[in-house]
Amino acid sequence: MKKLTFIFCLAMAGTLFTACGEDKSSLSVSESSSVSESSVSKTETEEETEAETSEESKTEEKTEVSEETEDDSEEEAEDDEENYDTGDASLDNVRNQDEIGDNELLVVSFGTSFNDSRRLTIGAIEDALEEAFPKYSVRRGFTANIIIDHVQRRDGVLIDDVKASLDRAVENEVKNLVVQPTHLMNGFEYNDIVDEVAQYADAFENVVFGEPLLTSDDDFRRVEQAIVDWTADYDDGKTAICFMGHGTEAESNGVYQKMQDLLTADGYENYFIGTVEAEPLLDTILEMVKAGEYERVVLEPLMVVCGDHANNDMAGDDEDSWKSVFEAEGYEVECILRGLGENEAIRQIYVDHAQSAVDSIK
Numbered sequence: 001m002k003k004l005t006f007i008f009c010l011a012m013a014g015t016l017f018t019a020c021g022e023d024k025s026s027l028s029v030s031e032s033s034s035v036s037e038s039s040v041s042k043t044e045t046e047e048e049t050e051a052e053t054s055e056e057s058k059t060e061e062k063t064e065v066s067e068e069t070e071d072d073s074e075e076e077a078e079d080d081e082e083n084y085d086t087g088d089a090s091l092d093n094v095r096n097q098d099e100i101g102d103n104e105l106l107v108v109s110f111g112t113s114f115n116d117s118r119r120l121t122i123g124a125i126e127d128a129l130e131e132a133f134p135k136y137s138v139r140r141g142f143t144a145n146i147i148i149d150h151v152q153r154r155d156g157v158l159i160d161d162v163k164a165s166l167d168r169a170v171e172n173e174v175k176n177l178v179v180q181p182t183h184l185m186n187g188f189e190y191n192d193i194v195d196e197v198a199q200y201a202d203a204f205e206n207v208v209f210g211e212p213l214l215t216s217d218d219d220f221r222r223v224e225q226a227i228v229d230w231t232a233d234y235d236d237g238k239t240a241i242c243f244m245g246h247g248t249e250a251e252s253n254g255v256y257q258k259m260q261d262l263l264t265a266d267g268y269e270n271y272f273i274g275t276v277e278a279e280p281l282l283d284t285i286l287e288m289v290k291a292g293e294y295e296r297v298v299l300e301p302l303m304v305v306c307g308d309h310a311n312n313d314m315a316g317d318d319e320d321s322w323k324s325v326f327e328a329e330g331y332e333v334e335c336i337l338r339g340l341g342e343n344e345a346i347r348q349i350y351v352d353h354a355q356s357a358v359d360s361i362k
Contacts, residue, residue, distance in 0.1 A: 001315050025331075040075040070190070087116030089155035093121055095140035096160045100172040103136045105129055106165055106355060108193055109182040112148045112307040121305045121341025125182055128347040129354055136178065136358075141165030143189060170203045174305035176361055180210035180305050180354045182341065206361050210353040212303070213340075214255050219349060224262050226345035229269070231298065234334075240270050240283055240294040242315045243302035244322060247275025256280070256302075270294065273302060274322075276313050282322055285328065296332040300321060304346075306339040 018220065050219060092115060095107075107129060108124045122140075130138040141162040142148055150159050169177055179197060183190050190212055197207060231241050245256050253275070260273040260280075270292065274285035289297060299322050301310040314322045315335035324335045340346045 004119075005314075007355040024166070026212055038282070086114045087119065089115040089151060089157045090155070092119040093126070093294070094157060094159045095126060095138060096158070096165070096168065097137075097139075098168065098172055100137040100139065100169065100174055102173075102175040104169050104172075104174045104176070105178045105180060105358075106141055106169065107138060107180050107182060108141045108143065108162060108165075109278060110189070110228050111144045111159065111263065112305040112311075113147050113154070114305065114307045115151075115155070115309070117339055118304040121145045121339040122182060125304075125341050125347050125350050128351055129180065133178075133354065133358065134349045139165055139168070144192065148265040162193060166197065166200050166203075170200065175205045177204045177207045178354060178357050178361075179207065180276070180357065181212050182349060182350065183212040184304065185212050185214050185255050185301075187248065187250055193299050206330060208357040209358050210350070210357040212353075213346070213349055214259075215353070220255075220259060220262055221338075222267065222345065222349055224259065224268075226340075226343050227300075227302070228263075228268060229345070231271075231300065231336075231341055234298045235268075235270065237270070238294060239296045239298055240272060240289040240292060240331075241298045242272045242274060242289065242322070243300050244309070245273065245275045245302040246309060247278025253278045259302075276309055286325060289326075289331075290329065294331070297326045298336060299326070299338060300336040301340075304339050306337050306343045310337055310339070 023287045067244050069265050107122070111122070112118050121335050126140060129136075140160060141164070142159050143162055145161050147158075148159050148161055177197075179193065181190055181193060194209065200207075211219075214223060226236075227243065234241055247253055247256070256273050256275055257280070258276075260271075263269075263271040263273070272285050272288055274282055301314060303309065312318070312321065315337060316323065318324060320329075323333050323335055
């Protein structure tokens with residue numbers, strides 16, 4: 001049997017846990033440490049989104065980070081898509097080819113049934129990783145089987161779930177497996193992935209994990225700069241720029257407050273971070289905006305993909321959507337429908353995290 005060691009690239013994790021209240025049960029191993037299958041433990045942190053991450057299968061079906069989340073049922077998915085052209089699924093590279101070779105870079109995401117967004121966000125991250133690591137075959141694994149089933153039924157396109165992607169790697173006799181999540185934070189789903197990969201402990205010579213988007217203080221600063229640069233044209237002194245994250249019941253929900261604090265401390269007092277399913281909720285963000293003298297509100301998802309939450313909870317016409325609530329208060333509202341994965345600076349963070357993981361293979 002092959003010996004497998006998990007090398008976790010989480011050198012800065014302690015800083016994040018202290019700063020934003022991550023679950024104290026989280027893995028606290030450094031970039032250079034390794035543990036056997038039996039010592040890989042499940043923790044209780046939150047996606048993204050970025051999501052990611054956070055509806056994003058298992059945990060992110062309740063809490064997304066990357067990155068990025070969708071519907072709670074297939075029927076809801078179909079109903080919610082009635083008013084949208086989600087794009088041509090055939091344009092997306094599902095990356096489930098065989099003939100992988102010795103080295104694989106498995107990009108794990110929650111997924112989205114919005115075809116264009118999937119291609120422009122998750123697909124773009126995968127493309128960036130493929131360009132950065134020519135010696136690795138980039139493959140895809142989604143954690144949300146409900147999304148996989150929906151896309152297959154609707155579009156006839158099959159995307160591997162994590163188990164299928166791991167089985168494919170085993171069948172192709174991959175030796176070095178790098179797992180890079182597109183999740184927003186190190187949480188529930190990230191650790192579910194670790195547990196699932198641990199079941200394949202004897203199949204590979206090396207397995208290493210890249211960090212989620214928001215892990216180190218430097219990650220927060222880079223994401224801050226990315227979203228500020230992305231919305232600079234709207235920063236006219238009269239506009240409140242509000243980002244909508246998914247939110248989670250886990251302590252890792254503190255990443256949203258940490259990002260808010262960083263923006264405020266750096267003078268971006270017209271930037272506001274809220275969530276759909278946790279604190280700070282829309283009511284809190286609304287009161288913060290009303291405390292200023294803003295005439296206009298710009299809404300944008302703080303999620304890796306631009307899926308159901310962005311199109312419905314944020315930009316939908318229902319009376320409880322963020323757009324409708326702000327309009328009812330007399331604000332002119334503009335919704336920007338794009339996921340973080342469309343941002344080149346965000347993609348570079350994932351590349352850098354994957355590079356650290358690759359570099360850790362001895």
